[in-house]
Amino acid sequence: MGFLVLSLFFIFFVRINNYVNATNYSIDAISTTGCNIFIGKWVFDSSYPMYDFSKCPFIDNEFNCQKYKRPDNLYLKYRWQPSTCNLPRFNGLVFLEKYKGKNIMFVGDSLSLNMWESLGCMIHSSLPNAKTSLTKKNGIAEIAFLDYGVRLSMYRTPYLVDMVKENIGTVLKLDSISDGKAWMGMDVLIFNSWHWWTHTGSSQPWDYMQDGGKIVKDMDRLVAFSKGMTTWTRWVDKNIDPSKTKVLFQGISPTHYKGKDWNEPSKSCKGQTQPFFGTNYPAGTPQEANVVNKVIKNIKNKVYLLDITTLSQYRKDGHPGYYSDMHGSDCSHWCLPGLPDTWNLLLYTILIG
Numbered sequence: 001m002g003f004l005v006l007s008l009f010f011i012f013f014v015r016i017n018n019y020v021n022a023t024n025y026s027i028d029a030i031s032t033t034g035c036n037i038f039i040g041k042w043v044f045d046s047s048y049p050m051y052d053f054s055k056c057p058f059i060d061n062e063f064n065c066q067k068y069k070r071p072d073n074l075y076l077k078y079r080w081q082p083s084t085c086n087l088p089r090f091n092g093l094v095f096l097e098k099y100k101g102k103n104i105m106f107v108g109d110s111l112s113l114n115m116w117e118s119l120g121c122m123i124h125s126s127l128p129n130a131k132t133s134l135t136k137k138n139g140i141a142e143i144a145f146l147d148y149g150v151r152l153s154m155y156r157t158p159y160l161v162d163m164v165k166e167n168i169g170t171v172l173k174l175d176s177i178s179d180g181k182a183w184m185g186m187d188v189l190i191f192n193s194w195h196w197w198t199h200t201g202s203s204q205p206w207d208y209m210q211d212g213g214k215i216v217k218d219m220d221r222l223v224a225f226s227k228g229m230t231t232w233t234r235w236v237d238k239n240i241d242p243s244k245t246k247v248l249f250q251g252i253s254p255t256h257y258k259g260k261d262w263n264e265p266s267k268s269c270k271g272q273t274q275p276f277f278g279t280n281y282p283a284g285t286p287q288e289a290n291v292v293n294k295v296i297k298n299i300k301n302k303v304y305l306l307d308i309t310t311l312s313q314y315r316k317d318g319h320p321g322y323y324s325d326m327h328g329s330d331c332s333h334w335c336l337p338g339l340p341d342t343w344n345l346l347l348y349t350i351l352i353g
């Protein structure tokens with residue numbers, strides 16, 4: 001009898017230990033567990049989405065596809081499944097308890113905004129009666145969960161490096177970051193850039209680029225992006241104490257304007273209702289993602305790469321298209337609820353550990 005009880009206890013312990021190892025780990029553990037949470041597939045999950053759009057007070061109209069009557073909802077029902085492990089379920093209470101009294105800031109462009117609003121909705125859904133506030137002041141937006149002292153901030157800066165008005169016009173300074181003073185003192189920083197580096201014509205907000213003592217009208221945008229990202233890595237190494245602040249880079253969010261990227265030459269994201277289910281995305285890894293990978297490898301401080309590119313490439317169905325307050329079809333940003341919720345689930349996996 002004693003042997004049977006001992007055997008049952010051992011089996012129970014092994015199963016519980018395997019469950020913990022399978023569902024709770026940080027990026028540091030990926031190499032030891034053999035699991036890369038960014039490699040996997042999209043699977044149907046009837047329990048999704050993670051929240052109701054009508055009950056979240058933080059979604060901007062540019063991301064609110066259901067408010068603007070998107071007719072299909074299958075895009076809401078997909079869960080990311082890593083190949084060799086499982087992700088934990090998001091728990092807003094666990095997140096708030098873990099980061100009680102802490103400050104978390106997203107720094108970047110509208111893709112950072114997309115992710116910031118998503119995280120606010122996910123936490124709010126877990127604790128719908130928690131006291132919250134939404135403020136916008138001096139270029140910084142903040143969602144605060146007042147009972148826990150947790151502040152989620154959004155600092156809008158599409159290039160990370162400085163853009164300054166001078167006598168000759170507006171200059172994008174590839175080797176300068178002065179706005180970084182506002183990023184200091186955070187407990188977690190999640191950076192993002194690229195979306196605006198490709199803009200030209202009337203949507204380009206600068207007149208010249210400055211690289212050291214040299215001012216130019218334009219240059220190869222990947223080269224410029226690499227220079228700007230290198231300046232960012234130097235800023236992180238100089239200004240961030242890794243024992244006090246965890247730094248992540250959001251990764252490159254892909255667009256779906258060209259159907260040939262997934263072997264549908266005549267289509268864009270318009271009318272897409274299902275993910276790409278192949279194992280290799282035809283367009284391959286974007287060059288801008290290679291730039292990010294390269295500069296992060298050379299950084300001295302520890303920076304976590306939220307490597308969302310490939311899993312997001314598969315989600316040609318996740319964009320607002322015409323179902324937002326934007327003019328034209330938007331195949332750059334993402335519906336909420338939607339893909340950015342998975343980005344935040346991966347962030348949760350890294351931060352909670």
